[in-house]
Amino acid sequence: MQPVSETAGHSSKVDPITVLVEGATGKDEDGAQHAEERLDNGGKYAKKEGHETGFRNRFRHLQSMKPCDRARVGLLIACLGFFWAGSVRAAASEKPAVAAFLGRWDLTLKAPDREYSSWLEISEESGQLKAQMVGRWGNARPLPKIDISDGKLTFVSPKEEEDRPDDMVFQGTLTGKTLSGTTTGPKGSAWSWTGQRAAELARKEISKWGKPVTLFNGKDLSGWKSDKPGTPVGWKVEEGTLVSPGHGPQLIHEAKFEDFKMHLEFNCAPNSNSGVYLRGRYEVQIEDNSIQEPPSHHTGGVYGFLAPSPEMPRKPGVWQSFDITLIGRTVTVVQNGTTIIDQQEIPGITGEALDSHEELPGPIYLQGSEDGHVAYRNIVVTPAAK
Numbered sequence: 001m002q003p004v005s006e007t008a009g010h011s012s013k014v015d016p017i018t019v020l021v022e023g024a025t026g027k028d029e030d031g032a033q034h035a036e037e038r039l040d041n042g043g044k045y046a047k048k049e050g051h052e053t054g055f056r057n058r059f060r061h062l063q064s065m066k067p068c069d070r071a072r073v074g075l076l077i078a079c080l081g082f083f084w085a086g087s088v089r090a091a092a093s094e095k096p097a098v099a100a101f102l103g104r105w106d107l108t109l110k111a112p113d114r115e116y117s118s119w120l121e122i123s124e125e126s127g128q129l130k131a132q133m134v135g136r137w138g139n140a141r142p143l144p145k146i147d148i149s150d151g152k153l154t155f156v157s158p159k160e161e162e163d164r165p166d167d168m169v170f171q172g173t174l175t176g177k178t179l180s181g182t183t184t185g186p187k188g189s190a191w192s193w194t195g196q197r198a199a200e201l202a203r204k205e206i207s208k209w210g211k212p213v214t215l216f217n218g219k220d221l222s223g224w225k226s227d228k229p230g231t232p233v234g235w236k237v238e239e240g241t242l243v244s245p246g247h248g249p250q251l252i253h254e255a256k257f258e259d260f261k262m263h264l265e266f267n268c269a270p271n272s273n274s275g276v277y278l279r280g281r282y283e284v285q286i287e288d289n290s291i292q293e294p295p296s297h298h299t300g301g302v303y304g305f306l307a308p309s310p311e312m313p314r315k316p317g318v319w320q321s322f323d324i325t326l327i328g329r330t331v332t333v334v335q336n337g338t339t340i341i342d343q344q345e346i347p348g349i350t351g352e353a354l355d356s357h358e359e360l361p362g363p364i365y366l367q368g369s370e371d372g373h374v375a376y377r378n379i380v381v382t383p384a385a386k
Contacts, residue, residue, distance in 0.1 A: 139304025272372025
């Protein structure tokens with residue numbers, strides 16, 4: 001905004017509303033002080049040293065305005081105040097709405113023929129929403145899109161992770177403590193899903209342990225069952241060991257445990273892969289074919305979450321041991337006498353978990369769906385005493 005010119009003692013008039021608004025917002029090149037100066041002497045431009053500044057001086061000039069001009073300015077100020085207050089209220093109400101969705105969620109995906117367990121963590125960093133997810137299989141991975149607006153949650157699992165031609169888009173709302181919503185299956189069928197906030201599983205230190213329970217008798221599959229009822233188990237008992245079939249069913253023990261210590265011995269054949277699921281939800285990996293994958297996918301890691309450190313040398317065809325302690329969601333893994341995970345928190349379920357009900361006791365299950373053959377023996381669980 002250019003200064004008003006003065007010629008032959010005559011000055012052009014200045015609209016008081018324009019001056020007030022442009023001065024208050026600093027829109028003119030010289031800022032608010034310039035606007036105050038223009039209002040001096042009835043609207044003529046006259047710079048005065050040491051005169052009053054700020055809003056006090058600006059409102060003093062309002063008194064010299066015509067009544068209609070004062071009314072216009074008052075209306076403008078009222079409108080600006082109304083919209084400013086509305087924006088503040090909207091921003092304030094949006095924050096708790098978003099906060100209600102933050103945290104870890106245990107999800108259950110409901111297809112027409114079965115249910116799948118899943119897991120979601122929503123966080124906010126520097127005002128930006130972020131999410132990671134464990135799908136029906138695989139490891140925890142960051143999601144490319146998540147949005148929370150107007151009380152609706154939208155997140156996207158990319159097609160590359162879902163083995164389908166299109167992205168898997170989830171939409172849902174929060175009612176009370178439950179998330180619920182819809183998505184589409186790989187063939188376009190309608191799926192529903194629900195989510196419960198993941199339990200903290202905080203525990204006191206275990207001071208007393210119960211009686212050890214032997215899960216495998218070395219003779220047969222007593223106490224074990226397939227995860228696919230009505231189909232051949234595929235697992236075999238050979239020379240006192242329990243051998244995975246390779247690309248077969250999972251083997252689940254009938255007993256369920258909460259907090260426990262477990263000892264087992266395993267022999268992983270070359271290029272083979274299996275795992276031990278704690279409470280049926282958290283996989284401790286056994287493999288000889290994943291060297292190219294992240295460290296949390298290597299033997300002794302909690303798949304996709306916790307990497308073994310130090311990582312032990314690979315020994316295909318050699319008997320090795322795990323001693324695992326799980327208290328709440330805190331795990332310690334000892335491989336061949338060396339602690340490789342020391343009292344670390346497992347954030348959530350891993351891929352192919354039996355269910356997502358982390359607050360409940362669960363069974364030990366051995367993975368049989370991966371490559372090759374892994375043999376097990378001396379599987380003993382010692383539960384915490386009640």
